[in-house]
Amino acid sequence: MSEIIGVIAGQGRLPVAVAEGIRASGNKVCGIGLSGHYPPELVPLCDAFHTAGVFRLGRWVRKLQSEGARKAIVVGRVEKRRMHDPMRLFRQIPDFRAAVIWYRHLRHDKRSSVVLGALADELERGGITLIDSTTYIPEHMATSGVMTRRAPTPAERADLEFGWRILKDTVELEIGQAITVRERDVIGVEAVEGTDRLIERTGELCPRKGWTLLKTASDGHDMRSDVPTIGLNTIEKMVKHGATCLTVGAGRVILLDKPRVLEAADKAGITIVGVGDGIDTGTDGG
Numbered sequence: 001m002s003e004i005i006g007v008i009a010g011q012g013r014l015p016v017a018v019a020e021g022i023r024a025s026g027n028k029v030c031g032i033g034l035s036g037h038y039p040p041e042l043v044p045l046c047d048a049f050h051t052a053g054v055f056r057l058g059r060w061v062r063k064l065q066s067e068g069a070r071k072a073i074v075v076g077r078v079e080k081r082r083m084h085d086p087m088r089l090f091r092q093i094p095d096f097r098a099a100v101i102w103y104r105h106l107r108h109d110k111r112s113s114v115v116l117g118a119l120a121d122e123l124e125r126g127g128i129t130l131i132d133s134t135t136y137i138p139e140h141m142a143t144s145g146v147m148t149r150r151a152p153t154p155a156e157r158a159d160l161e162f163g164w165r166i167l168k169d170t171v172e173l174e175i176g177q178a179i180t181v182r183e184r185d186v187i188g189v190e191a192v193e194g195t196d197r198l199i200e201r202t203g204e205l206c207p208r209k210g211w212t213l214l215k216t217a218s219d220g221h222d223m224r225s226d227v228p229t230i231g232l233n234t235i236e237k238m239v240k241h242g243a244t245c246l247t248v249g250a251g252r253v254i255l256l257d258k259p260r261v262l263e264a265a266d267k268a269g270i271t272i273v274g275v276g277d278g279i280d281t282g283t284d285g286g
Contacts, residue, residue, distance in 0.1 A: 004028045004047070005136075006069040008060060008127065009038040010076025011258055016227060018075050019045040021136030030067040032060050054078055057119075061126035072123065073133045074225045077194075120224060132222060132223045140258050144231075144250040144276040147262055152271045156245040159184060159212040164247065164275055171218040177228045180243070182211035195228075196237055203241025213238060216249030216275070231256040235264045243270065250274035 005022045005030055011013035016039055019029045023045060031038070031046035034054050043049050048067045052059040064072055086276040134141060146152070152160060163181035176190030180202040188204045190198040195215065202211060215228050230246065230253060238246065248255070255261045255272075257260070265272050276282055 002027045003071065004030050004067055004069040005131075006030045006032060006064045006067075006072030007042070007046070008032045008034065008072055008074045009042055010034050010065075010074075010078040011037045011039070012076050012229075013039065013041075013231060014254070015039060015076040016045065017137055017256060018042050018133065019141060020071055025136055030064060032063055032068045032072075034076070034078060037076065039076075057122055061123065061128060064128050070127060070129060071131050072133045073131055073135070074119070075133045079080050106200065113122070117222075128226045133225060133227055134223055134254065137254065140254050140256055142248045142250050142253040142255050142272075142274040144225050147272045148265050148270065148276055150269060150271045151225040152245055152268070152273060153197060155183070155213055156271065160214060160245060160247040160273060162261075163212060163214045167214045167216060168218075171216060171221070174218075177217060178213060178215040180206075180211055180213050182206055182208070187211060195234065199234070199237045199241050199243065202243070206242065209242035210244050211246040212247060214247040215253055221252065227254055228252065229254040229256055230261060232260055232264055235261060235268060235270060238270060239268045246270060247270045248272065248274055250276045 005027050007019050008021070009016055019031065019042055027058070028047040029045055031042055031049040033042060033049065033051045033221060035051050035270075038051070050059075050063040052063065069255070089113050123130050151267075159181045162184045163179055163186070166181075166186060167179050170179060170189060176192075176198075178190040178195050178198055179186055180188040180198060188198050188202040193201075195213075199213065202213075215230065217228050221227075230248060234246075238244075255273075262272065
């Protein structure tokens with residue numbers, strides 16, 4: 001028997017891929033498009049669709065309940081820097097549910113894990129269970145080993161092995177999900193600005209080409225939200241700013257539209273390596 005799965009959608013192509021996966025599984029989609037964020041391509045994939053403000057949690061719950069959804073996925077970008085905007089309460093007026101969450105949990109602790117936990121708890125109070133956001137897109141997940149035609153050079157392999165250990169510490173400390181490395185020197189560390197800006201900043205700091213971007217989630221990362229994602233735009237920015245190697249966590253990073261991402265990387269001469277529990281830079285995988 002089919003279920004109705006809610007898709008609470010932010011920016012980007014990922015909500016569309018998730019909705020496609022839900023429909024392919026034989027289930028129905030109830031879309032909640034976050035105002036000013038959701039992609040218009042999502043709408044025709046939904047059996048029911050509603051819009052809601054980013055901080056209007058009460059409306060999220062009411063619309064999901066009204067359509068019979070008891071499970072939901074939160075997916076797509078919502079810039080975290082909005083939470084640090086001094087005018088945030090006026091630009092995005094919260095409803096009662098969001099105001100309570102903010103006062104009780106987020107005033108002084110805005111880590112992603114805390115935000116997700118508070119959100120999941122509030123949805124659960126409304127009878128909505130937040131589920132793993134990768135449940136319906138297994139074909140988009142990074143796999144272990146070299147996924148592109150080109151394997152890493154000895155210099156790139158040295159950088160990814162050096163950088164991976166540092167990145168693992170960075171993600172466990174909840175600083176960010178990506179770093180950039182060249183010649184065993186850390187060029188940049190991602191924080192709230194996101195991976196695109198990290199790539200741009202690295203290009204400015206390291207005008208010489210040949211640097212490596214590393215991206216993953218922590219071992220205990222809650223896959224219900226904020227799963228690291230690589231898309232075609234990431235590859236384009238890497239090309240523009242001189243990156244030649246991308247290293248990602250196998251099973252922890254989404255390669256959105258994976259065949260197209262790998263094709264674009266091959267065309268640009270970028271190598272993509274998936275790393276599992278140990279360092280694996282062999283040519284098998286993907």
